[in-house]
Amino acid sequence: MKTGNVTGNVYKRSVHRKIETNGIGVKGAEYGEGCAFLTSENVDKAPEKAKQLWITAQSLSVWSGAEGAKLCVYEAVNRAAATAVGKGEAKVRMVSMQLMLPADCQEQELQKMTVAAQEAAQKLQVTLADVKVHVSGAVIAPVATAEALAEVWTAPAGAALSARAGQQIVMTKWAGLAGTVRLEKTYREALLKRYPAQLLDDVAQLEQHFSILPEAAVAGKSGVGLACAVSEGGVFHALWTLAEQAGTGLEVSLKKIPIRQETVEICNELDVNPYELSGNGSLLFVTDQGEMLAEQLQQQKIPAAVIGFLSADNDRVIVNGEERRFLEPANTDAIYRME
Structure with a gap:
């Protein structure tokens, strides 16, 4: 495709006709507008004395093609x-996306990326309101970025929740969730020499767990003061971020961090640290009632476990049996260190 903004016909064929603005009060962008707008929902039903707050969250995927576009939507909405x-009271209302394509990219690839992003948005029940597409010689592979917008009716003054030392840390689902799916797709042929096809097929199905919206809804009604979505860099990165946001230290038991056997097998075979592997689809909470929250989540068929607690000092410690080691500042995702 030619350098610059994609032409009107290409945009209409491969973007505009592939997305549906199915959100209430959302108008998606037409070609050339580069924007979208939405109206507030349920203003008359807002909590008394509540104030309206808008939250934005961004994501950038360096995983090229349709897979990158799809994961980008999940990550932005989860954040x-x-x-x-x-x-x-919160609801993620819409997500917009920007695609930067190399000059040799075919229109069919653009269509695949748009469709993948739209399918992810539909599964999340969030409107994909706009997709901005630009062709540039500055990139050698398609790059996707996304921004999600959440509407929040804040609690009355003085009722805001916060994190503090002594609270428990709850983790949903499993370490290295999204990264395991990516490794299976990238190295499937090599992995088939070691593992049965059924195991790898089971890994591919884990994609259905990429959304954290169900557990976020439960936590929002359960007195949780702080949450952090696990994404690039894995659960170790997310734990460091959680402690930074809380302004505390933490202590986490490595053996209590949930991890699937499929992840263990694949990471051992490929020599990848699963705790530093992209964990999109998992969420960390801090709460006074960790066991109760974990039980509530499990009743909703959401795997969850208490893995540690916030500490009054600034030490971030991972405990593994008799060994205690300090958590290091955010490292690059383990998948990038394979080569």
Whole structure:
């Protein structure tokens, strides 16, 4: 395709006709507008004395093609939902996307990326309101970025929740969730030499767990003051971020961090640290009632476990049996260190 903004016909064929603005009060962008707008929902039903707050969250995927576009939508929406936890009644309303394509990219690839993003948005029940597409010689592979917008009706003054030392840390689902799916797709042929096809097929099905909206909704009604969506860099990165946001230290038991056997097998075979592997689809909470929250989540068929607690000092410690080691500042995702 030619350098610059994609032409009107290409945009209409491969973008505009592929997305549906199915959100209430949302108008998606037409070609050339580069914007979308939405109206507030249920203003008359807002909590008494509540104030309206808008939260934005961004994501950038360096995984090229349709897979990258899809994961980008999930990550942006998950981050927005996690940020809204503890701030009031919240709903992620829409997501917009920007695609930067190399000059040799074919229109069919653009269509695949748009369709993948739209399918992710539909599964999340969030409107994909706009997709901005630009062709540039500055990139050698398609790059996707996304921004999600959440509407929050905040609690009355003085009722805001916060994190503090002594609270328990709850984790949903499993370490390395999205990264495991990516490794299976990238190295499937090599992995088939070691593992049965059924195991790898089971990994591919884990994609259905990429959304954290269900657990965020439960947490928002359960007195959770802080949440952090696990994404690039894995659960270790998310734990560091959680402690930074709380302004505390933490202590986490490595053996209590949930991890699927499929992840263990694949990461061992490929020599990848699963705790530093993209964990999109998992969420961390801090709460006074960790066991109760974990039980509530499990009743909703959402895997959850208490893995540690916030500490009064600034030490971030991972405990593994008799070994205690300090958590290091955010490292690059393990998948990038394979080569």
